[in-house]
Amino acid sequence: MPATFALVAAWFALTPSLLPRAGAVQALVSAVAAILGYGLGAFLGWLLHDPRIGERTRRIAWKVFAVVGVIGSIILLFVSRRWQQDQRAEVGMPSASIWDIPITVVLGLVLFALLLMLCRAVRKFGRFLSRQISRLLPPRVSIAVGSIATVWIVVVLVNAVVVGQIGGTLDKLFLAINDEFSTDVAAPEESELSAGPGSLVTWESLGRQGRVFIANAPTDDAISEFTGEDAVQPIRVYVGSEGSSDLQAQANTAVEELVRTGAFNRAVINVATGTGRGWVNENSARALEYMWGGNTATVSIQYSYLPSWVSFLVDGARAQDAGRSLFEAVYAYWLTLPEDSRPKLVVSGESLGSFGGEAAFSGAQDIASRTSGVLWVGPTANNTLWNTFTTHRDSGSLASLPVFEGGQTVRFSESGDTWDGDGTWEEPRVGYLQHANDPITWLDFATVYQRPDFLSETRGTGVPDHMFWMPVITMLQIGGDLVAPGVPDGQGHEFGQSPARAWAQILPSEGWTDSDTNRLVAQLAILQDSDL
Known part of the structure; x- marks a missing residue:
């Protein structure tokens, strides 16, 4: 179920929006949409889990998913390209390169994989934290406390890295740009x-x-x-x-x-x-x-x-x-x-x-x-x-x-x-x-x-x-x-x-x-x- 939701979300992200998108931008939009779809699918799968579904049924479902996913993706990618070309013509932009398609696919998969690894690392850390807390608190309470603690730690780390380090670097960069000007232009x-x-x-x-x-x-x-x-x-x-x-x-x-x-x-x-x-x-x-x-x-x-x-x-x-x-x-x-x-x-x-x-x-x-x-x-x-x-x-x-x-x-x-x-x-x-x-x-x-x-x-x-x-x-x-x-x-x-x-x-x-x-x-x- 998570993979299906991720694929469908990525397909939806290929539809047109206000302006034509370059391949790299499309890859990022599709990857983020896919990881959100994956998360929704994982949650629904956990919520609706049916232990009666056998391994044989799962294998068949994966084969169907693979066939439909490949064929559907190929169709959607080329339909999306046509939409993008039509939109470019309408707003007066030059046609997009055919290389936008492989860029979208390869970069999109790489970004999705990186986001998925990051999310799984956070989930793994959350489970580890909950197990440690369960030594002191009941299981259900430990899961809740562990989840809250994980979110808090992630927020603190993001603030420290993004706001503290990256933000500080960007601040220095833009301050330098603000001071820069052609020396041959006088007052x-x-x-x-x-x-x-x-x-x-x-x-x-x-x-x-x-x-x-x-x-x-x-x-x-x-x-x-x-x-x-x-x-x-x-x-x-x-x-x-x-x-x-x-x-x-x-x-x-x-x-x-x-x-x-x-x-x-x-x-x-x-x-x-x-x-x-x-x-x-x-x-x-x-x-x-x-x-x-x-x-x-x-x-x-x-x-x-x-x-x-x-x-x-x-x-x-x-x-x-x-x-x-x-x-x-x-x-x-x-x-x-x-x-x-x-x-x-x-x-x-x-x-x-x-x-x-x-x-x-x-x-x-x-x-x-x-x-x-x-x-x-x-x-x-x-x-x-x-x-x-x-x-x-x-x-x-x-x-x-x-x-x-x-x-x-x-x-x-x-x-x-x-x-x-x-x-x-x-x-x-x-x-x-x-x-x-x-x-x-x-x-x-x-x-x-x-x-x-x-x-x-x-x-x-x-x-x-x-x-x-x-x-x-x-x-x-x-x-x-x-x-x-x-x-x-x-x-x-x-x-x-x-x-x-x-x-x-x-x-x-x-x-x-x-x-x-x-x-x-x-x-x-x-x-x-x-x-x-």
Whole structure:
């Protein structure tokens, strides 16, 4: 029974999910699914054990299992390959290599064997522990105590090895990456940029992503060449963490930098919450800078030097604290300005940055009363406000592209061009850019035991018709989708120049046209290829 459950679980894991999977990723997903199926089968076998089943019957069952298993696996592997090829064609990815099949089989078997040996070693240790305890306690009690003790010891060891050793190594690695940057890129010479003349922060303190963000700032000449009119140097303010845990102090320094650079005299201030490493989407920041002739200021602070997924696991609340601290600090100073001379105050963020940026607000009305517009790109499944807007969407609208309260304030879009809603989109406008096949948006723990709405309703763009929900396995598949290689713009978690199209709808400058948007998208694509 355990082998049968393991094989069936591995078969289910071969079915399509949100994005095409490489052979190695498929091997890992199938191996984990198989070991979970094996465990379930072992438990049911123990529960339903029938001593009347003879050895001859068992031998026949194994032969049938072997024949059905081999034939079924061959069929499923090639059907799965066809599904994967069709899905790749649909999302614009190149065909997979035929070598993905042997990679999936061989690596999957190796990983399953390793996981099985590990599980059996833990079980063997648990039985040994129970036997020792049975010398002092009754058998049933000793089994219970031994099981609990085994689980506790395993957890302690995992924490010591994974969190202590591996986590410490990763921490040092990412800290080194955070400090790394091309030595031939000098600090900026413009006072409008952090780490420039008169700045309150140093070039070294910005961290890698902060230095990239500042170094990639467009010049007034470049913007003027695009618009055909006089432009000003856009302001970019960035405060690195330098290992500090005081987010409020960073936010206060950021406001002082904004004041120093004259940011509150600009037309637009963009409060951007970065991802775990401090990355800020250039296509979103530049869109406003070019659209408004450089008469903008973008501000962000670094709250971690770890990748988003590690940062979220280690301390997801820190992203929220950063988003809240920075906006509140900027907003507090903004309120002190004469009402008729305040710049437009907007908020932006992508992925974990959207998760953190939402934390400054309690709901749609709060956003509308304190900002001039918001753009959140690729929200995570844990975004608080996004979950509220999606859960309470209007009847008949889809989870993959919801309509909330008729789209009066909050709207959703796949491309940034069209935003579903009833009537006029009132200002200020709050926009979410999201894709129906983005695993970041749909990786929710509830998928383990509950069919997600996006699979219960009409499928969104890019979600395969052959994808269906299976307890536990669907979440494993979506987890594997996180590392899908080569995903093109417009699919998954890749948004390309869509933020430019979105800002053109949310906060266009006076006289801005669709033709201007198309030119800007083309310009951003060129700049993206030359970014540091």
